[in-house]
Amino acid sequence: MGNETIKVLIAKAGLDGHDRGAKVIARTLMDAGMEVIYGGLRQSPEQIVETALQEDVDVIGISLLSGAHMKVFPRILELMKEKGIEDKILTGGGTILPEEIEELKQLGVDDLFGPDTSLDDITTKIQQLVYSNRKNVKA
Amino acid sequence: MDQSLLTRFQQKDPLVLGKLLREVENQTSLGYEFLKLCTTKTGNSHVIGITGPPGAGKSTLVGELCKKWSEMGYSIGVVLIDPTSPFSGGALLGDRIRMMELAKNSGVFIKSLATRGSLGGLAASTADIVQIYDAFGKDIIVIETVGVGQVEFDVMNISDTVVLINVPGLGDSIQTLKGGIMEIADLYVINQADRPGADESVRDLNMMIREKKQLTWKPPILKTVATNHEGIEELINEIENHKAYLKTSNLWNKKREERNLKRFNTQINQLFHQKINEFISTNNHIENSIVRVKEGKEDPFTAAHQIFEGFLTDHNIK
Numbered sequence: 001m002g003n004e005t006i007k008v009l010i011a012k013a014g015l016d017g018h019d020r021g022a023k024v025i026a027r028t029l030m031d032a033g034m035e036v037i038y039g040g041l042r043q044s045p046e047q048i049v050e051t052a053l054q055e056d057v058d059v060i061g062i063s064l065l066s067g068a069h070m071k072v073f074p075r076i077l078e079l080m081k082e083k084g085i086e087d088k089i090l091t092g093g094g095t096i097l098p099e100e101i102e103e104l105k106q107l108g109v110d111d112l113f114g115p116d117t118s119l120d121d122i123t124t125k126i127q128q129l130v131y132s133n134r135k136n137v138k139a
Numbered sequence: 140m141d142q143s144l145l146t147r148f149q150q151k152d153p154l155v156l157g158k159l160l161r162e163v164e165n166q167t168s169l170g171y172e173f174l175k176l177c178t179t180k181t182g183n184s185h186v187i188g189i190t191g192p193p194g195a196g197k198s199t200l201v202g203e204l205c206k207k208w209s210e211m212g213y214s215i216g217v218v219l220i221d222p223t224s225p226f227s228g229g230a231l232l233g234d235r236i237r238m239m240e241l242a243k244n245s246g247v248f249i250k251s252l253a254t255r256g257s258l259g260g261l262a263a264s265t266a267d268i269v270q271i272y273d274a275f276g277k278d279i280i281v282i283e284t285v286g287v288g289q290v291e292f293d294v295m296n297i298s299d300t301v302v303l304i305n306v307p308g309l310g311d312s313i314q315t316l317k318g319g320i321m322e323i324a325d326l327y328v329i330n331q332a333d334r335p336g337a338d339e340s341v342r343d344l345n346m347m348i349r350e351k352k353q354l355t356w357k358p359p360i361l362k363t364v365a366t367n368h369e370g371i372e373e374l375i376n377e378i379e380n381h382k383a384y385l386k387t388s389n390l391w392n393k394k395r396e397e398r399n400l401k402r403f404n405t406q407i408n409q410l411f412h413q414k415i416n417e418f419i420s421t422n423n424h425i426e427n428s429i430v431r432v433k434e435g436k437e438d439p440f441t442a443a444h445q446i447f448e449g450f451l452t453d454h455n456i457k
Binding site for chain 2: 004005007026027029030031032033034035036037038039040043046047050051053054055056083084085
């Protein structure tokens with residue numbers, strides 16, 4: 001039994017007031033049948049990780065257009081380990097260079113989406129990540 | 140069940156609380172197992188239901204209340220409910236955004252729920268979530284309903300204190316006379332009271348309450364401006380007064396008894412519902428009958444009756 005609805009946290013980290021992208025993503029994931037907790041603007045990595053822990057989401061999605069991604073993602077990863085929720089999927093998107101995406105993935109971010117990624121691709125990728133993660137956790 | 144899970148729950152590990160709330164929300168067998176274990180350890184939390192129309196300021200007010208309560212040293216569990224999309228089955232849970240600063244406060248734990256088809260203003264798992272918070276040792280549990288209209292009053296069945304948040308300018312005095320949501324509140328709040336019409340709204344509510352002579356608790360009417368932190372302390376005091384009233388009048392215990400009974404009834408109905416659905420989905424000739432109903436070739440009353448009779452026979456029930 002049990003309902004397997006995917007839960008996602010969408011938030012914006014740091015001093016970045018552009019939330020149109022985050023809202024579009026939140027809406028898109030809702031339309032794909034997911035339950036999206038919208039965390040909104042100017043969140044600290046601490047707030048984001050604490051929220052993910054309380055809500056026990058499957059996915060943390062960070063929207064960043066401020067250029068602070070090389071600071072924010074490593075800090076979130078660090079806090080996730082500290083709080084014992086490193087099994088959750090960490091993803092995000094924004095103005096991130098391809099070589100930075102590679103570097104962050106090496107550090108442990110599951111996937112990142114640059115400009116021009118289609119909404120369908122984001123939805124599909126998130127679903128894939130969650131389903132393969134659930135299999136891993138059960139195994 | 141994993142024994143360490145129980146131990147960590149008793150040690151108030153927030154990680155385990157989050158995981159168990161999700162299990163209960165998804166109505167998994169682990170969730171039920173846990174609910175069975177902690178039934179007798181509950182009944183101590185003050186459960187406060189916050190309801191009102193969309194945009195009235197429920198979330199902002201909940202955020203303000205929680206901030207004050209946590210300063211006063213209470214530990215708080217919050218349940219925020221938002222609607223599930225009838226089209227995609229997904230949901231956008233956007234209440235938390237009004238209280239993100241509380242995430243830093245370890246005394247406040249927040250859980251967002253989607254209605255998943257429930258129509259009474261709550262999610263089906265709300266009572267179970269409340270029970271887990273209660274067993275965890277939360278002093279205060281706040282339930283924020285979806286934005287409501289006139290009839291979504293399930294919240295009164297699981298709360299000790301119901302606070303109805305309204306805003307100025309939602310109609311004339313006739314609206315306050317109507318049955319339904321206007322009747323269930325223990326406290327009335329006119330939020331956004333800096334807008335025109337606040338005093339008129341208070342006057343209309345006052346008149347409605349004055350006319351109900353037999354009341355032993357006279358619901359107070361308060362004005363707040365949640366975004367400016369105005370009126371919060373008064374609201375907290377009145378909530379405290381209501382709790383004292385419940386205790387002295389023994390309604391505190393009575394409410395808990397009624398709640399237990401209600402959950403038992405819900406569970407019975409749910410089990411029954413499941414069995415009927417199983418019966419329907421495993422009998423091919425019923426499927427055919429349902430198709431005929433769908434196409435308008437068979438009337439739904441006769442078909443339902445026949446299927447029900449078939450179910451009784453199949454289970455040897457006379």
